Amino acid sequence: MLLTPALMVSAMLFSLGVAGVLLRRNVIVIFMCIELMLNAVNLSFIAFAQQLGAQGQVIVFFVMAVAAAEAAVGLAIILAIYRHRQSVDFQNMNLLKDQH
Amino acid sequence: MLQLFWAFGLLAILSAGVCITRRSPVASALWLVVTLFALTALYVMLDAHFIAVIQVIVYAGAIMVLFLFVIMLLNLGSGGPSDLKGPIGKVITAALALLLLVELLVVRSLGPAAEIRLPAGAVADAVRQQGAVRVIADPLFRGYLVPFEITSLLLTAAVVGAVVLAKRKL
Numbered sequence: 721m722l723l724t725p726a727l728m729v730s731a732m733l734f735s736l737g738v739a740g741v742l743l744r745r746n747v748i749v750i751f752m753c754i755e756l757m758l759n760a761v762n763l764s765f766i767a768f769a770q771q772l773g774a775q776g777q778v779i780v781f782f783v784m785a786v787a788a789a790e791a792a793v794g795l796a797i798i799l800a801i802y803r804h805r806q807s808v809d810f811q812n813m814n815l816l817k818d819q820h
Numbered sequence: 821m822l823q824l825f826w827a828f829g830l831l832a833i834l835s836a837g838v839c840i841t842r843r844s845p846v847a848s849a850l851w852l853v854v855t856l857f858a859l860t861a862l863y864v865m866l867d868a869h870f871i872a873v874i875q876v877i878v879y880a881g882a883i884m885v886l887f888l889f890v891i892m893l894l895n896l897g898s899g900g901p902s903d904l905k906g907p908i909g910k911v912i913t914a915a916l917a918l919l920l921l922v923e924l925l926v927v928r929s930l931g932p933a934a935e936i937r938l939p940a941g942a943v944a945d946a947v948r949q950q951g952a953v954r955v956i957a958d959p960l961f962r963g964y965l966v967p968f969e970i971t972s973l974l975l976t977a978a979v980v981g982a983v984v985l986a987k988r989k990l
Contacts, residue, residue, distance in 0.1 A: 721940070722825055722866060723931065729829035729862065731924035733836055733855070739917035740840030743910065745903040748891060749840070749848050755883065756836055756852065759859055762875075764928070766868045771937045774946065774955045777868050778964050781956065784878050785971045789978030791883045795890045796985035802894050803988075809903065 726767035733760035745810045747798055751791075758787050825865050832858035841904070846897045849887050856880045867944045869952035 733756060740753030762780045769776025798808060805812055832855045839851035856879045863872035891897060905913070946955050960968055 722822070724929075725822065725825055725829060726862065726866060727928040728925065729832060731921055731928060732833050734924060735917045735921040736833065736836045736840060738920055739913050742913040742916060743840060743904055745905065746845060746896075748845050748887065748894075748896065749903070752845075752848055752852050752887060753840060755879075756839070756855065759856065759879070762871075763859060763862060766863055766866045766871060768932065769868065770866050770943050772932060773938060774943055775959050775963070777871050777956045778960050780868070780871050781874070781960065782964075782967060782971060784874060785975060788878060788883060789974050791886055792978045792982040793985065795886055796982040798890060799893070799986050808894065808896065 721771070723767050723771060727764055730760045730764040730767065733757075733763065747801070747808045747810055747813075748795075750810065751794055751798070755787060755791070758783060821865065825862065828858045828861040828865075832862070843902050843904075844897065845891045846888065849884060849891065853880050853884050856884070867947055869947065870956050 737753045737757035737760060740756065741750050744750055744753070762783055765776045765780045765783070769780075801813065802808055835851045835854040835858065839848050839855060842848045842851060856875060860872045860875045860880075863869075863875060904910070943955070950958075
């Protein structure tokens with residue numbers, strides 16, 4: 721069965737997505753890593769759907785709809801931030817940080 | 821089949837690794853597209869043909885074009901100085917990612933209970949008899965009808981929100 725290899729690939733992709741979020745400062749790349757994590761979760765849903773019934777594929781359908789909505793709103797927020805600060809660097813977004 | 825699965829799985833993992841280390845956001849986005857296409861092949865091998873098509877159209881088509889569009893709109897394509905964190909950040913990142921990977925592999929080695937599993941090839945048989953679309957449309961429009969309708973509300977709200985956020989003046 722393909723369940724075990726699919727779950728291993730999914731775990732590695734999810735870990736790579738988390739590593740990307742921790743490693744990068746560019747907000748757009750961090751956003752792409754979040755998409756990577758969503759795809760890893762989709763892969764495990766589909767791997768389980770092969771054994772437990774097609775409802776898992778329906779959930780993947782919803783995850784994709786949420787990902788599309790998230791991408792639209794998130795990129796609009798990045799555009800608005802860039803217009804204020806002329807930067808997409810995560811280090812510059814520290815308005816809530818304690819400045820002493 | 822297993823070799824083919826691992827070939828595409830390794831392609832997905834390798835291109836994801838390249839994606840998170842490229843300096844230029846455009847290169848990252850294009851390597852992510854490679855990952856998405858490799859995942860499409862995995863979906864086909866896991867009997868999810870309709871989801872595979874949707875993956876190409878929505879993810880590789882629509883969402884990644886949106887990303888590239890924003891990168892070009894903000895003029896970030898040239899790369900500039902590297903935005904990767906320093907050596908301490910890299911060590912912490914690698915340690916945390918490895919820890920997470922080990923946790924995930926331990927949790928997922930358990931697998932679903934044998935009592936709730938369908939007989940082998942049940943979904944593949946359903947696809948062969950009912951067609952790839954009907955297999956997913958049946959539960960979607962019966963059991964999951966309300967979530968499906970809420971999805972349309974969600975997308976409407978997202979479109980309105982994106983326009984409000986991105987517009988300079990309303």
